[in-house]
Structure formats: structure tokens, C-alpha cells
Amino acid sequence: MTKLVQFGVIARNFSSSSAMQAAIKNVTVIGGGLMGSGIAQVSAQAGQNVILVDLSPEVLAKSQKSIGANLGRVAKKMYKDKPQDGEKFVSESMARIKTSTDPAEAAKSADLVVEAIVENMSVKHKLFSQLDGVAPNHTIFASNTSSLSINEICSVVKRKDRFGGLHFFNPVPVMRLLEVVRGAETSDATYKSMMEWGKAVGKTCITCKDTPGFVVNRLLVPYICEAIRLYERGDASARDIDTAMKLGAGYPMGPLELADYVGLDTNKFILDGWHKKYPNQPLFNPIPLLDKLVAEGKLGVKAGEGFYKYDKK
Ligand SMILES: CCCCCCCC(=O)CC(=O)SCCNC(=O)CCNC(=O)[C@H](O)C(C)(C)COP(=O)(O)OP(=O)(O)OC[C@H]1O[C@@H](n2cnc3c(N)ncnc32)[C@H](O)[C@@H]1OP(=O)(O)O
Ligand SMILES: NC(=O)C1=CN([C@@H]2O[C@H](COP(=O)(O)OP(=O)(O)OC[C@H]3O[C@@H](n4cnc5c(N)ncnc54)[C@H](O)[C@@H]3O)[C@@H](O)[C@H]2O)C=CC1
Numbered sequence: 001m002t003k004l005v006q007f008g009v010i011a012r013n014f015s016s017s018s019a020m021q022a023a024i025k026n027v028t029v030i031g032g033g034l035m036g037s038g039i040a041q042v043s044a045q046a047g048q049n050v051i052l053v054d055l056s057p058e059v060l061a062k063s064q065k066s067i068g069a070n071l072g073r074v075a076k077k078m079y080k081d082k083p084q085d086g087e088k089f090v091s092e093s094m095a096r097i098k099t100s101t102d103p104a105e106a107a108k109s110a111d112l113v114v115e116a117i118v119e120n121m122s123v124k125h126k127l128f129s130q131l132d133g134v135a136p137n138h139t140i141f142a143s144n145t146s147s148l149s150i151n152e153i154c155s156v157v158k159r160k161d162r163f164g165g166l167h168f169f170n171p172v173p174v175m176r177l178l179e180v181v182r183g184a185e186t187s188d189a190t191y192k193s194m195m196e197w198g199k200a201v202g203k204t205c206i207t208c209k210d211t212p213g214f215v216v217n218r219l220l221v222p223y224i225c226e227a228i229r230l231y232e233r234g235d236a237s238a239r240d241i242d243t244a245m246k247l248g249a250g251y252p253m254g255p256l257e258l259a260d261y262v263g264l265d266t267n268k269f270i271l272d273g274w275h276k277k278y279p280n281q282p283l284f285n286p287i288p289l290l291d292k293l294v295a296e297g298k299l300g301v302k303a304g305e306g307f308y309k310y311d312k313k
Pocket of ligand 1: 168171216220252
């Protein structure tokens with residue numbers, strides 16, 4: 001699936017903002033967790049210079065390790081008969097990734113900042129208002145948010161024309177989609193740059209307005225929630241619900257398996273946020289079983305138990 005993509009946008013310096021075509025060669029990814037490490041990996045694979053930032057040096061060390069291992073999986077497939085070329089691919093990609101614990105410093109050399117920190121509006125506001133003061137004029141800011149409004153996130157920055165959503169999917173190196181989200185003030189030039197960059201890092205891009213959950217999560221969250229309600233009512237077993245959707249609808253994972261994979265706390269966080277914002281939408285109503293599992297710490301794969309039991313990693 002992952003192809004080595006030659007990055008083809010010519011680097012240029014721009015002093016003015018709105019009419020420019022940003023030249024993305026240097027990307028700063030903020031948040032070195034699950035998503036940030038995947039975004040850093042696919043960017044480096046595509047020839048970008050990457051700075052991966054996290055507040056925690058331990059997280060950065062863990063990310064580097066997992067990126068190395070995942071690049072190894074990619075190399076094994078891409079260079080099946082040429083293991084030496086595979087090793088070169090891994091070491092060159094790794095060499096393009098620098099790490100930092102200082103978001104402001106790392107934004108100073110960025111053409112694009114992709115934010116993948118915790119899903120919390122006030123934490124994202126704090127980060128972006130700090131970066132807005134130090135990043136170069138031409139730098140585009142993007143959020144990988146799953147469920148928050150791009151317009152609301154960018155309300156704290158001056159560069160609203162150079163702000164958008166770049167929503168990746170988990171696991172980033174495998175999932176081929178990138179949702180490119182236009183906020184109310186995202187300029188045409190910024191949108192075009194984001195689309196080109198998405199293609200350059202090997203993704204198929206679709207466009208969506210700034211609506212809750214964009215395309216995928218707006219459909220996926222109610223689907224998963226309906227599956228939980230079906231199970232809660234005792235209409236079918238968890239295993240049968242999952243088997244039904246895998247064999248009857250061709251999904252790679254059933255809805256309850258996917259809920260465990262994403263994390264039940266994340267499911268609940270998104271549902272609660274949308275319920276608060278749209279109290280009259282019954283699809284977003286709280287689910288007592290989901291609340292109970294989260295309260296018991298049964299958060300899915302990462303906790304060793306959710307709808308199913310897992311070996312703890
Ligand atoms: C209420 C909803 C709330 C949403 C909350 C927020 C979430 C979001 O905002 C948006 C999201 O991300 S939603 C989740 C989207 N992801 C999915 O739906 C995943 C569905 N599952 C799958 O595609 C496969 O089971 C999957 C690919 C995961 C695993 O496939 P398999 O079961 O076949 O397992 P493997 O055989 O291990 O892997 C298949 C191939 O992929 C390679 N691979 C797996 N992980 C990798 C990784 N991390 N890096 C690089 N390569 C990787 C693996 O090597 C294998 O390759 P092949 O050997 O060539 O087949
Ligand atoms: N987990 C998923 O399947 C997906 C998540 N997302 C979104 O991506 C973002 C990140 O999610 P994950 O990677 O799952 O979270 P995660 O918890 O694995 O990683 C977040 C990282 O951000 C770091 N961090 C927190 N505040 C920071 C700050 N101010 N500066 C620098 N680093 C900071 C944390 O130390 C942590 O390592 C969220 O907005 C989430 O909604 C989007 C698509 C899929």
C-alpha cells in the first residue's frame with residue numbers, strides 16, 4: 001500500500017500570505033502519540049524533513065522505536081528482493097525525523113504544522129496561540145482533530161486563512177484516506193497546498209466542510225453507537241454483531257471490535273461532546289453501557305478489556 005512518493009513541490013519563500021502557494025517541505029508534527037508518530041512516519045517516507053514534538057521525552061523515544069519497526073514492515077514489502085535497499089530506505093527515512101520537546105522552537109522552521117495532541121479544545125487553543133506568534137508567516141497550521149470544530153480551534157490565531165483540518169486514520173501508515181477540511185476562512189491557496197501535500201505523503205484526499213466528525217466519523221460514530229445499543233438491548237451477542245458486519249457488509253473489523261481498537265474512552269468523549277453541542281440529536285444520546293465500561297476502566301485493547309478481553313501489551 002505505501003509507496004515511496006517523490007515530493008514534487010518546489011520550495012519558495014513568501015512574505016505575503018493569502019495569494020501564496022505554500023511550499024511544503026518541512027513539517028512539524030506536534031504530539032508524538034499514536035497518530036503523530038504515524039503522520040511523522042508517512043511524511044518522512046515521502047521525503048519530508050520532519051520534526052516530531054512531544055512534551056514527554058519518553059513518548060518520543062517510544063515513537064521513534066515504533067516508527068523504526070513500522071518502516072521495517074513497509075521496507076519488507078517494498079524491497080522484497082532487495083533487502084539492502086530496504087535498509088537504506090529505513091535509515092534515510094529515520095534520518096529525516098528529528099525530535100523535540102519544544103513546540104515553539106520546532107514551529108520556527110515549519111512550512112506546515114500538523115497538530116495531533118490531546119482532543120481538548122483549551123489545550124489545542126493554548127498550543128496554537130503560542131505557535132501563531134513564532135511560526136513564519138507562510139506556515140500553514142492544521143489539526144488532526146477527530147471531533148472538534150476546525151473553526152473553533154483556529155479562533156485563537158490570526159492566520160485563519162492558513163488553517164485547516166488534516167484528518168488521518170488509524171493506523172496511519174496503512175489507512176489510505178486523508179480528509180482535508182476547509183474552515184470558513186481557509187484560503188484556496190492553503191486548501192490546494194494541503195491537498196498536494198496529502199497526495200505527496202501517499203494518501204487519497206477527500207474534501208469536507210467543517211461539520212461534526214467530517215465524513216468518516218460522522219458516519220462511523222453513530223454506526224458504532226447503534227451497535228453498542230443493539231448489544232445493550234440483548235438483541236445479539238457481541239461476536240455475532242461483529243461477524244454480521246464483517247461477513248455481511250465486508251468491513252475489516254466489526255463495530256465492537258473497532259470500538260475496542262479506537263478506545264471506549266475516545267468513543268465516549270466524542271459522543272458526550274456532540275451530545276452537549278447537539279442535545280436534540282438522538283444519535284448522540286449517552287449510552288449507559290458505554291458509560292459503565294469506561295467507569296470500570298474497560299477501555300478496549302489498550303486496557304486489556306472492553307467488549308472483548310485482550311493480552312496486555
Ligand atoms: C466511535 C468511533 C470513534 C472514532 C474515534 C477517532 C478515530 C478517528 O478519528 C478516525 C479513525 O482512525 S477511525 C478508525 C479507522 N481504522 C479502521 O477502521 C481500521 C479497520 N481495521 C483494518 O483496516 C484492519 O483490521 C487493520 C489494518 C487495522 C489490521 O489489518 P489485519 O487485521 O489484516 O492485520 P495485519 O495483518 O496485522 O495488518 C494488515 C497489513 O497492514 C500492515 N500494518 C498493520 N499495522 C501497520 C502499521 N502500524 N504500520 C505499517 N504497516 C502496518 C501489516 O504489515 C499488514 O501488511 P501485509 O502483510 O502486506 O498484509
Ligand atoms: N486515536 C485515533 O484513532 C485518532 C485520533 N485522532 C486525533 O488525533 C489527536 C491525537 O490522538 P492520539 O494520537 O490518539 O493521542 P495520544 O494520546 O496517543 O497522543 C497525544 C500526544 O500528545 C502529547 N501532548 C499533549 N499535549 C501536548 C502539547 N501541548 N505539546 C506537545 N505534545 C503534547 C501527549 O504527550 C501525547 O503523547 C487527537 O486530536 C485525536 O482526536 C485522529 C484520528 C484517529
